[in-house]
Amino acid sequence: MSYVLKRVLEMAPVLLVVVAATFFLSHAVPGGPFDRERPVPAEVKARLEAYYGLDRPLHEQLASYVGNLARGDLGPSIKYPGWGVNEIIGPRIPVSISLGLASLAVAVLIGVPVGVLAASRHNTWLDAVPMGFTMVGICLPSFVLGPLLALVFAQWLGWAPPCGWGDLRHFLLPAATLGLVTAAPIARLTRAKVVEAGSQDYVRTARAKGLPWRRVWFVHALRNGLLPVVTYLGPAAAGLVSGSFVVESLFDVPGLGRLFVSSIINRDVPLILGTTLVYALALLVLNLAADLAKASLDPRVARSVR
Amino acid sequence: MTPDGPDSTPWRRFRRSRAAVASAWFLAFVALVCALSPWIAPYPYMQQDLAASAQAPSSSHWFGTDLLGRDVLSRVLQGGLISISVGLLATAVALLFGVLYGAVAGELGGAWERLLMRAVDILSTLPLTLIVILCMVVFGQNVWMIFLAVGMVSWLTMARIVCTETGALKSRQFVEAAVALGQTRVGVFRRHYLPNLAGLIAVYATLTVPGVMMLEAFVSFLGLGVKAPMTSWGQMIKEGADIMEECPWLLLAPSSVFAFTLLALNFLGEGLRDAFDPRVSRR
Numbered sequence: 297m298s299y300v301l302k303r304v305l306e307m308a309p310v311l312l313v314v315v316a317a318t319f320f321l322s323h324a325v326p327g328g329p330f331d332r333e334r335p336v337p338a339e340v341k342a343r344l345e346a347y348y349g350l351d352r353p354l355h356e357q358l359a360s361y362v363g364n365l366a367r368g369d370l371g372p373s374i375k376y377p378g379w380g381v382n383e384i385i386g387p388r389i390p391v392s393i394s395l396g397l398a399s400l401a402v403a404v405l406i407g408v409p410v411g412v413l414a415a416s417r418h419n420t421w422l423d424a425v426p427m428g429f430t431m432v433g434i435c436l437p438s439f440v441l442g443p444l445l446a447l448v449f450a451q452w453l454g455w456a457p458p459c460g461w462g463d464l465r466h467f468l469l470p471a472a473t474l475g476l477v478t479a480a481p482i483a484r485l486t487r488a489k490v491v492e493a494g495s496q497d498y499v500r501t502a503r504a505k506g507l508p509w510r511r512v513w514f515v516h517a518l519r520n521g522l523l524p525v526v527t528y529l530g531p532a533a534a535g536l537v538s539g540s541f542v543v544e545s546l547f548d549v550p551g552l553g554r555l556f557v558s559s560i561i562n563r564d565v566p567l568i569l570g571t572t573l574v575y576a577l578a579l580l581v582l583n584l585a586a587d588l589a590k591a592s593l594d595p596r597v598a599r600s601v602r
Numbered sequence: 603m604t605p606d607g608p609d610s611t612p613w614r615r616f617r618r619s620r621a622a623v624a625s626a627w628f629l630a631f632v633a634l635v636c637a638l639s640p641w642i643a644p645y646p647y648m649q650q651d652l653a654a655s656a657q658a659p660s661s662s663h664w665f666g667t668d669l670l671g672r673d674v675l676s677r678v679l680q681g682g683l684i685s686i687s688v689g690l691l692a693t694a695v696a697l698l699f700g701v702l703y704g705a706v707a708g709e710l711g712g713a714w715e716r717l718l719m720r721a722v723d724i725l726s727t728l729p730l731t732l733i734v735i736l737c738m739v740v741f742g743q744n745v746w747m748i749f750l751a752v753g754m755v756s757w758l759t760m761a762r763i764v765c766t767e768t769g770a771l772k773s774r775q776f777v778e779a780a781v782a783l784g785q786t787r788v789g790v791f792r793r794h795y796l797p798n799l800a801g802l803i804a805v806y807a808t809l810t811v812p813g814v815m816m817l818e819a820f821v822s823f824l825g826l827g828v829k830a831p832m833t834s835w836g837q838m839i840k841e842g843a844d845i846m847e848e849c850p851w852l853l854l855a856p857s858s859v860f861a862f863t864l865l866a867l868n869f870l871g872e873g874l875r876d877a878f879d880p881r882v883s884r885r
Binding site for chain 1: 726727729737740819847862864
């Protein structure tokens with residue numbers, strides 16, 4: 297338990313560094329939030345800047361931001377007057393999280409079985425064909441796969457709505473796009489590790505004592521092969537985040553990714569900071585979860601955790 | 603090369619993998635054609651011909667023309683020049699940073715190594731694409747900035763590998779001997795670590811290139827890449843995706859060239875890894 301506590305405490309300085317880095321970068325963005333096509337009168341601009349605290353020195357602004365953050369307040373938005381960042385981000389978090397988890401589920405449910413299957417039929421066509429597909433999956437960016445899936449499954453076949461958000465059917469295309477792109481490296485990793493395990497004595501013993509094929513590969517060999525895959529879920533989630541920028545704009549999903557892109561265009565610093573922070577927090581939590589899952593799979597890791 | 607000399611075996615192993623050798627030739631061809639594009643492209647890449655806009659592929663325009671009547675083949679070649687340069691230069695930045703960081707961490711060892719590598723672990727879980735996007739906005743859509751920003755977030759794997767290997771080399775006897783003879787740390791790094799790490803570094807550099815090119819395409823997709831009329835494969839793919847129902851060749855031409863190049867890079871990298879990385883068991 298103290299391990300979890302230690303890891304949670306470790307998150308605080310990391311988040312602080314993320315906030316500081318993003319803060320200084322987003323303040324270096326040329327052009328201020330009040331630069332519109334019609335220039336704002338100088339005295340109005342000065343009042344606005346005083347209201348948002350933009351006239352104070354940078355380090356003071358950062359300090360007051362972090363102070364508010366400790367109370368869970370992400371500050372006011374600049375682009376949308378009267379709105380707090382919390383209120384803008386809040387309803388979008390469940391959207392992006394549910395889409396991300398759905399994609400991760402698609403990736404694991406496709407990637408792991410395909411990898412085990414390929415490994416158990418190592419060096420046959422059942423190995424070569426799926427691995428060829430995963431190579432294509434690695435080389436095909438989500439912004440090519442997404443439009444192609446939309447063309448085939450929404451336009452021609454009419455199986456899924458092409459865009460929008462609301463009921464479960466809207467999950468189909470975005471989750472499939474993100475999931476398939478992530479499934480490819482997972483399948484390759486699983487295959488490599490299960491092939492390695494497959495040549496070891498304990499797998500040979502399992503086969504020799506007549507266990508069914510499914511049990512040998514999906515229980516005995518996979519259990520050891522799964523560890524690196526679980527470790528990979530952390531970086532995979534980071535990839536999902538960047539994929540979500542593309543997929544959320546392609547399929548018109550009201551999530552965080554689209555918000556981040558538009559907040560950069562609008563130079564809305566509090567919104568940029570808030571979004572980055574939520575992303576960083578989500579990824580850190582997910583990595584902790586992956587490490588705990590690893591401990592439950594590997595007794596050696598478990599011992600060091602306790 | 604002697605047939606059984608110690609230096610020749612990785613190359614012989616590499617040459618036996620047909621996919622990797624074919625990929626190397628394919629990449630050499632693509633790189634050469636793109637590099638020579640200012641001289642051999644059928645049309646200037648920015649030349650517009652509104653009378654011939656949105657034409658399907660034909661004998662005068664092999665890949666068709668875009669909405670402004672520009673020759674798609676010429677643009678694919680010019681875009682390739684940008685994409686490949688980003689791939690190579692950003693990888694060089696990542697290489698420099700990753701090797702130095704990894705070597706320092708491995709050489710220091712102990713608590714320092716744990717601290718430095720923990721930082722790498724944490725960085726690899728953060729949404730670094732956000733940082734690249736921010737950099738592109740902050741510093742304008744400068745080509746050099748793309749190289750630098752993309753490179754600065756792609757060095758983590760390299761640092762990990764170099765750190766592990768340096769740690770292993772440090773306790774070898776020839777290194778101990780060099781230190782005992784008064785060789786400085788920089789000297790040991792240059793004379794003993796680098797030559798021993800070279801193969802491994804080359805392998806993982808090759809495997810970094812496709813990721814870097816993907817990241818550039820991604821940034822371009824968001825409209826933050828190089829400025830018009832210049833283009834890159836990522837930008838062409840985005841423009842093609844917007845009108846793929848009317849003019850499918852505008853999506854197919856750049857995305858297939860892009861996908862095949864990444865495919866070849868991956869095959870080449872894996873071929874090199876199987877040949878050079880002793881930890882990957884040969885099957």
